[in-house]
Structures are given as structure tokens and as C-alpha cells.
Amino acid sequence: MKRTALGLTLILALLFSVVAGTQFKVAKANFVPTSPATDPPIISILSPTNKTYENEVLLHLNLTLHYPEYKEINYVGYTLDNQEHVVSSNYGKKDMNWSTILEGLSEGTHILQVSASCKSYYASPTSGGYLYYRIYWGYSGVINFTVVYPPQISILSLENKTYATNSIQLNFTVNEPVTKIEYSLDGQEKVTIAGNATLTGLVDGLHNVTIYAMDTDGNIGVSETINFSIEPFPTPLVVASVILIAIVGVGLLAYFKKRNR
Secondary structure, three states, X not given: OHHHHHHHHHHHHHHHHXXXXXXXXXXXXXXXXXXXXXOOOEEEEEEOOOOEEEOOOEEEEEEEEEOOOOEEEEEEEEEEOOEEEEEEOOOOOOOEEEEEEXXXXXXXXXXXXXXXXXXXXXXXXXXXXXXXXXXXXXXXXXXXXXXXXXXXXXXXXXXXXEEOOOOEEEOEEEOOOEEEEEEEEOOOOOEEEOOOEEEOOOOOEEEEEEEEEEEOOOXXXXXXXXXXXXXXXXXXXXXXXXXXXXXXXXXXXXXXXXXXX
């Protein structure tokens, strides 16, 4: 009978610990009797949110932590795609803002949740002079966000400069397989091309060109816009200059021949 009573007492004690939080004896101390708080830390994720991020190589996790009175931070961490990461295990007794970088995110959808625990100290007249604490856990809502990396396009043959020809090569590279490539010249309607192309019939003056590429997931990448100008080489002026030089040269040659006689 005594063993049964002892077993029931132990089970009830364990159940109380699970419901109220994990309890620890700290040390004897002078204290004012208090009751353990039962409210967990409150976690608010500021970023990321439930949306799609483009070209975010380094995405920041920003959050705030609110701890009820008489509690202190025990642990802060987050779970990203079922992998746990520790943000901090430092102790403190005030609300805090936390920020860390989510590096190396692959393209696609990700699942994020933040967890935190805090200590709640308490004692009672029947504690025999010991101060106890319990640990309480809080969890944020689950964030589902998507990371997209559109194709990256690099224009190789065009520069921001002046060209003396009305026909220019448009050479470029794309960092991933694409299903469609287009370019726009001077903001006009896009022209579909299969790869490197030649811009012909360019009139004199200022121009700009931008390339667009769509990957297999439908994400569209945009190149930088190259500004250039066309100013044909002044051929008549050059011909006149050559003729003038030739005339002067012939005259000088005749002059020196005459003096040498």
C-alpha cells in the first residue's frame, strides 16, 4: 500500500512539472515568497514574412522578444526547414530585439519558426529557504516564405561609349538555362532572339539596350541597361586631310629637289 501511495505521489509530481514547466532548485536565499508565473515569452517575427523574395542572397531574420515580469531569457533559436539554429543563450531580464542573417538560402519555399525559453524564479514559505525556478517555452507563428533567383545576364560586347559603326554585336551570357531571351532597343518593343545577335541599321545618335531572359520556372531576369552612341567616322574630312597632306608633301619634295641642284 505504501509503495502504491509513493508511486501515485511521484506520478502527480511529474504531471505537475510537465504542466507548469520544468522546475529547478537553485539555492537557499533570503527572499520574498512569490508564485511562479505561467505565461511564456512572446515572440514577434518582423522579417521575413509570408511572401516571395527576389535575389535576396542574405535575408535577415528580425524579431522581438517580450518577457513577462520576473523572467529572464534562457534560450533563443529558430528552426529553418527542420534544422535548428541557436541565436543566443545569453541571459537577460528585459525585452529584446534580435537579428541574424539567413545565409545560403536555396531557391524555393522555406519554413521558419522561432522558439525561446525563459526562467521564472519563485519561492514559498514552505520551500525551506530554497529559491526555485521553472523554464517556460514560447513559439512564434510559422512563416512560409519563398526565395527566387531570376536569371543573371551579363552583356559582354556593348559598353557605355561611342561607336563609329551602324552595326554592333550584342553578345551576352546567362547563368542558367532559359526558355526565352529578348532585347529592347531604345525602349521599343522587345525582340526575341535565340542567342548572341547583331544590332544593325543603327541611326546616328544616342541609344540604349536591355536584355531579358526567362528561366524554366518563369522567373524573368533583366540585364543592366547599356547606353551608347553612334557617330560615324568623318570620312570626307579625313580624305580632305590626306589630300592636303599629300599636296604639302609633294610641294616640299619639289622645293628641296630644286635647292639641291
